[in-house]
Amino acid sequence: MLAETVLSLGLWLQFAVGQNTPERGPQPSISNSEGDLLFLLDSSGSVSYYEFSRVKAFMWDLVQPFTFGPKDVQTSIIHISTTPTMEFPFDQYLSSGTLQQAIRDTQQLMGDTNTGKALSYAKEKFFSDEAGARPDVPKVLVWVTDGFSTDDISEPMQLLKDMGVTVFIVSTGRGNYLELSAAASQPPEKHLHFVDVDDLPIITKELRDAILDVIQANRLHAVDITSSGFRLMWPKLLSQETGYYTLEYAPTDDLARKRTNQVSGAHTSLVLSNLAPETTYEVALIPESNVHYFPPQTTRVTTLAEEISPVQVLISESGPHSFHVSWAPTLDSVIGYQILYGPLPGNSVKLLEVDGKHNSTVVENLAPNTTYLVTVTAIYKSGKEKSLSAKACTQEEGSKVRHLRFEDMGPNTLKASWDSADGKVLGYRVRCRRQTGPSSVISVSPQIHSVLLTDLASGTTNKVCVKPMYKNQPGKGLCRMVHMQPATDAQQYKHRQKA
Numbered sequence: 445m446l447a448e449t450v451l452s453l454g455l456w457l458q459f460a461v462g463q464n465t466p467e468r469g470p471q472p473s474i475s476n477s478e479g480d481l482l483f484l485l486d487s488s489g490s491v492s493y494y495e496f497s498r499v500k501a502f503m504w505d506l507v508q509p510f511t512f513g514p515k516d517v518q519t520s521i522i523h524i525s526t527t528p529t530m531e532f533p534f535d536q537y538l539s540s541g542t543l544q545q546a547i548r549d550t551q552q553l554m555g556d557t558n559t560g561k562a563l564s565y566a567k568e569k570f571f572s573d574e575a576g577a578r579p580d581v582p583k584v585l586v587w588v589t590d591g592f593s594t595d596d597i598s599e600p601m602q603l604l605k606d607m608g609v610t611v612f613i614v615s616t617g618r619g620n621y622l623e624l625s626a627a628a629s630q631p632p633e634k635h636l637h638f639v640d641v642d643d644l645p646i647i648t649k650e651l652r653d654a655i656l657d658v659i660q661a662n663r664l665h666a667v668d669i670t671s672s673g674f675r676l677m678w679p680k681l682l683s684q685e686t687g688y689y690t691l692e693y694a695p696t697d698d699l700a701r702k703r704t705n706q707v708s709g710a711h712t713s714l715v716l717s718n719l720a721p722e723t724t725y726e727v728a729l730i731p732e733s734n735v736h737y738f739p740p741q742t743t744r745v746t747t748l749a750e751e752i753s754p755v756q757v758l759i760s761e762s763g764p765h766s767f768h769v770s771w772a773p774t775l776d777s778v779i780g781y782q783i784l785y786g787p788l789p790g791n792s793v794k795l796l797e798v799d800g801k802h803n804s805t806v807v808e809n810l811a812p813n814t815t816y817l818v819t820v821t822a823i824y825k826s827g828k829e830k831s832l833s834a835k836a837c838t839q840e841e842g843s844k845v846r847h848l849r850f851e852d853m854g855p856n857t858l859k860a861s862w863d864s865a866d867g868k869v870l871g872y873r874v875r876c877r878r879q880t881g882p883s884s885v886i887s888v889s890p891q892i893h894s895v896l897l898t899d900l901a902s903g904t905t906n907k908v909c910v911k912p913m914y915k916n917q918p919g920k921g922l923c924r925m926v927h928m929q930p931a932t933d934a935q936q937y938k939h940r941q942k943a
Contacts, residue, residue: 477510477511477516477517477656477659477660477663477665478515478516478517478581478582478659478663479517479518479581479582479583479584479655479658479659480518480519480520480534480570480577480578480581480582480583480584481507481517481518481519481520481584481586481655481659482519482520482521482522482534482566482569482570482583482584482585482586483503483519483520483521483522483586483587483588484522484524484559484562484563484566484585484586484587484588484589485499485503485521485522485523485524485531485550485588486499486524486557486559486588486589486590487523487524487525487529487552487553487554487555488524488525488526488553488554488555488556488557488558489554489555489556489557490557490590490592491552491590493552494641495590495616495641496552498641498642498644499588499616499641499644500547500548500550501644502588502614502644502645502648503521503547503586503588504543504544504547504548505644505645505648506586506648506651506652506655507519507543508540508544509652512537512538512539512540512543513538514535514538514578515742517659518534518535518538518576518577518578519534519537519543520532520533520534520569520575520576521547521550522562522565522566522569523553523562524557524558524559524562524589525553525554525555525556525557525558525562526553526555526556526558527555527558527561528558528561528562528564528565528566529553530565530569530575531546531550532546533569533574533575533576534575534576534577534578535576536576556594557592557593557594558593558594558595559587559589559593559594559595559597560593560595560596560597560599560600561595563597563600563601563604564600564603566585566604567600567603567604567607567609570583570585570604570607570609571607581659582608582610582658582659583607583608583609583610584609584610584612584655584658584659585604585609585610585611585612586612586613586614586651586655587611587612587613587614587627588614588616589613589614589615589616589617589619589624590615590616590617590619591615591616591617591618591619591620591624592617592619597623597627598623598626598627601627605629610629610635610658611627611628611629611635612628612629612635612636612637612651612654612655613627613628613635613636613637614637614639614644614647614651615636615637615638615639616639616640616641616644619638621638624636634654635654637650637651663678663679663741663743664676664677664678664727664729664741664742664743665677665678665743666727666743666745668715669745669746669747669748670747670748670776670777671721671722671747671748671749671750671751671777672717672718672719672720672721672747672750672776672777672825672826673715673716673717673718673719673747674715674716674719674745674747675713675714675715675716676691676713676714676715676716676727676729676743677712677713678712678713678729678741679712680712681709681731681733681738682709682710682731682733682738683709683710684708684709684710685709686709686733686734686735686736687709687731687732687733687734687735688706688707688708688709688732689706689707689708689709689711689729689730689731689732690704690705690706690729690730690732691704691705691706691707691714691716691727691728691729691730692704692727692728692730693716693725693726693727693728694725694726695720695723695724695725695726696723696724696725696726696744697724699726709731709733718825719747720747720826721747721748721749721750722746722747722748722749722750723746723747724744724745724746724747725744725745725746725747726742726744727742727743727744727745728740728741728742729741729742750777750824750828751773751775751777752830753771753772753773753774753775753778753822753830754771754772754773754781754820754822754830754832755772755773755832756771756772756832757769757770757771757818757820757832757833757834758770758771758834759818759834759835759836761806762836762837762838762839762917763838763839764810764812764813764838764839764840764841765808765809765810765811765812765838766806766807766808766809766810766838767806767807767810767816767836767838768804768805768806768807769783769804769805769806769807769818769820769834769836770803770804771803771804771820771832772803773803774800774801774802774803775800775822777824777825777826778800778822778823778824778825779800779823779824779825780797780798780799780800780822780823781797781798781799781800781802781820781821781822781823782795782796782797782798782820782821782823783795783796783797783798783805783807783818783819783820783821784818784819784821785807785816785817785818785819785836786816786817787811787814787815787816787817788815788816788817788835800822800823807836810838811838812838812839812840812841812867813837813838813839813840813841813867813868813914813915813916814837814838814916815835815836815837815916816835816836816837816838817833817834817835818833818834818835818836819831819832819833820832820833820834837916837917838916839914839917839919839920840865840866840867840868840869840912840914840919841866841867844865844866844912844919844920844921844922845862845863845865845872845910845911845912845919845920845921845922846862846863846865846922847862847863848860848861848862848908848910848922848923848924849861849862850908850924850926853896855902856898856899856900856901856902856928857896857897857898857900858896858897858900858926859894859895859896859897860874860894860895860896860897860908860910861893861894862893862894862910862922863893864890864893865912865919867912867914867919868914868915869890869912869913869914869919870890870913870914870915871887871888871889871890871912871913872887872888872890872892872893872910872911872912872913873885873886873887873910873911873913873918874886874887874888874895874897874908874909874910875908875909875911876897876900876906876907876908877906877907877908877909878899878900878901878904878906879901879904879905879906880901880904881899881901884897887913900926900928901928902928902929902930903928903929903930904927904928905925905926905927905928906925906926906927906928907923907924907925907926908923908924908925908926909921909922909923910922910923
């Protein structure tokens with residue numbers, strides 16, 4: 445317990461003095477969002493210094509992936525204390541680094557928990573140019589509380605919600621559920637969280653996603669982003685009868701390559717495809733209507749890095765005249781595959797073509813006991829190509845052991861014999877997997893067709909396999925299960941072929 449207390453105190457001190465907080469792993473950047481996000485931070489004396497530091501770390505984790513700026517997300521903090529105080533206006537810190545430092549530098553004010561006063565103060569600041577707030581953008585309030593307030597919150601909270609503010613509440617104490625569920629936006633299961641202060645990271649992603657639903661709902665944004673395209677979504681502004689939308693998009697570094705699409709007013713989404721990977725696009729949505737004027741909406745979207753295929757080529761099911769070739773992964777950006785194969789050494793090469801939706805094929809009409817070089821080339825829609833090679837070996841003609849049999853040679857000993865395999869056999873490998881005791885492997889020359897197997901305990905079932913060895917690869921083995929009868933039985937063993 446003492447060690448845990450010291451560790452917790454050390455983590456709090458690390459954040460309080462402005463050192464790096466414990467790494468929680470990088471978060472993917474979130475763009476295409478616009479809104480004013482206000483934290484109502486319980487800074488009163490009812491909150492311990494440790495709890496206050498944990499809440500600050502939670503606030504930063506929550507907003508860390510957002511893109512900040514006058515056309516993106518803006519953030520501010522209002523303290524709940526005897527007198528409410530704004531830590532900084534919405535438009536003061538518009539980069540991740542400066543905002544993170546500002547949250548770290550936020551100091552607890554102590555005093556009373558006058559949440560009602562702080563809510564009334566927040567209502568003024570949410571719609572104030574002086575506080576850096578913007579008109580016509582979504583407003584989100586995140587109230588982090590220990591569940592205690594010295595004044596009434598119901599009326600000022602309702603006024604905020606009536607003005608279009610979405611309210612999320614995180615209670616780290618024993619707050620009154622009925623009071624807090626009435627204060628939060630509806631439904632409470634999405635907007636109200638009860639969690640211990642040390643477990644705040646558990647709700648971070650869920651709360652962030654809920655905030656995104658609010659600040660992305662009223663503007664153009666992109667989803668389902670891949671290396672070659674994305675889906676654009678926007679709010680319903682028009683109808684089939686009242687107008688249409690014009691969509692313009694171009695790479696940020698080459699706006700002269702602008703392309704234009706038009707869709708009817710009934711649409712609220714459009715998929716853009718055949719785009720370049722790892723490229724940032726400027727996108728504009730222009731509602732065209734003779735009834736109302738709607739300002740254009742813009743966003744910036746970066747496509748993902750292009751996935752590569754193939755990254756793996758596998759050879760299997762090899763026979764004397766064929767083998768199976770498979771590769772991974774299969775990608776939507778690939779239109780087809782070319783499989784080149786030829787014997788080594790040699791200059792003879794043949795070609796197979798496979799549709800981009802498949803990831804395997806069988807190569808046939810091959811020479812036995814031959815090594816082949818197989819090259820799989822992916823042909824991308826962009827015209828690019830990516831190749832990967834592997835070696836494959838065909839087996840000898842009739843390269844299989846036949847007629848594996850056993851002869852009792854005394855206590856716990858058997859003689860295993862077999863007929864020779866076809867082709868240029870270099871030797872045989874005999875493996876015995878004992879039910880009790882260690883397994884063994886015996887290698888013999890091609891002229892030898894039998895071995896003695898010892899230390900086979902009575903009453904056990906053992907597996908014996910014989911496999912011919914060739915220059916390029918092993919041939920097909922033959923396996924049988926051998927049962928050693930108890931020593932009192934007249935017959936010492938019996939064998940059966942494995943199914």
